Amino acid sequence: MSSDSDLATQATCNDASTCKRYAVQKGYWNDPYISHMVKSVGSRKPPEINRGYYARVESVWILIKKFIHATERKCQIVSLGAGLDTTFWRLCGEELSPIRYIELDFPNVTMRKVQTIKSKTLLTQAFNTSENDTKIETSSIISNKYSLLPADLRDIELVEKQLKLAQIDFTIPTLFLTECVLVYMSSKNSNAILKWVTTNFENCMFVNYEQVNMNDRFGHVMIENLKSRDCDIPGVDVCESLESQRKRFQENGWDQVNCITMWSVYSILPQSDVQRMERLEFMDEQELLEQLLTHYCLCWATKAGESFNLKEIEL
Structure with missing residues (x-):
């Protein structure tokens, strides 16, 4: 991938972040931290985009919480290509934080996020406690509870090095998260990540949100x-x-794999909340939403999760 394309890929972080903040501001879901992380809501977003982000955020959130409950919080979470995501702070706010939360992304992204976190007491106080030895540098944060480190995810040796620097524990259940990340690298590189995880962890789960059905006209x-x-x-x-x-x-190396379109996800999310969300904005054509959501999917996979019932995790 060229450096220009790398920069363009990093720009998608801005798109996702502003879309999420816009949807939160409209009341689609609650996130008291995103306004501290993302300065602008950008231009108006159409209802189908807001509903799509709602389905994305809520479904991933449900799986994360079920993983944490299944492991009784004796676990860790690794977010690859984390961007300006606020999941760590949302978990802390609900007293659901795991033992360790680690984020990796391109250096330009982590540098920006570090500067934002440093400037917001609400964000730093979640991990910077008196018992916590926190080290903050230009593009990285390392603490016992939360770490943010730069890495090109296509370099699996660097990924492993950075995770070890963040004190990752290979012996406890670990959840890996990717949202519209793997598509920006070759299947050889993404396969290397998936294989590395199953090779190094006995109990693990992977949640991936990404495009699907890309061979039709809409996909093209x-x-x-x-x-x-x-x-x-x-x-x-x-x-x-x-x-x-x-x-x-x-x-x-993944034992059990679930993969469904986001249109299917939309139909199985808690319907009382879906109805609340749908009242926020009028949407003229449901077909637009269906077309959009059938071109994204949610996959979650587990390996050797019997002792923690990871394989039983469902939406």
Whole structure:
């Protein structure tokens, strides 16, 4: 991937962050931390985009909480390509924080996030306690509870080095998170990540939110739009279907794999909250939402989770 494409990929972090803040401001879900992390809501977002982000955030949140409950918080979470995500602080706010939370992303992204965190007491107090030996540098934070480190995820040796620097524990249940991350690297590189996890952890779970059904006309338009912004998507071959998404996990050591479109996710989220959310904005054409959500999927996979009932985690 070229450096220009790397920068374009990092720019997608801004898009996702402003969309999330806009949706939170409209009342789609509660996140008291995102306004401290993201300065602008950007321009108005159409209802189908807001509902799509609602389904994305809520479904991943449900799986995270179920993982934490299944392990009785004796676990750790690793967010790869974390961007300006606020999940760590949301978990702390609900007293659900794991033993350790680690985030990795490109150096430009982590540098920006470090500067933001340093300037906000609400964000630093979540991990910077009197009992905590915290080290904050230009593009990294290392503490006992939360760490943020720079890494190119295509370099699996560097990923391992940074995770060890963050004091990752290979003996406890670990959840890995990726949201629209793997598609920006080749399937060889993403497979290396998935294989590295199952090779090094006995009890682990992986949650991946990403594009799917990219071979139809709508999918081709999505691809062209990304290319017009200089975003290379070398991993799009794995996004061909739900089956291709499942196969990548099955071939890299994952025992159980679930993969469904976000349209299916939308129908199984707690419907009382979905109805509350739908009252926030009128949406003229439901077909637009269905078309959008059938081109994204949520996959969650587990390995050797019998002792912690990880394989029983469902939406």
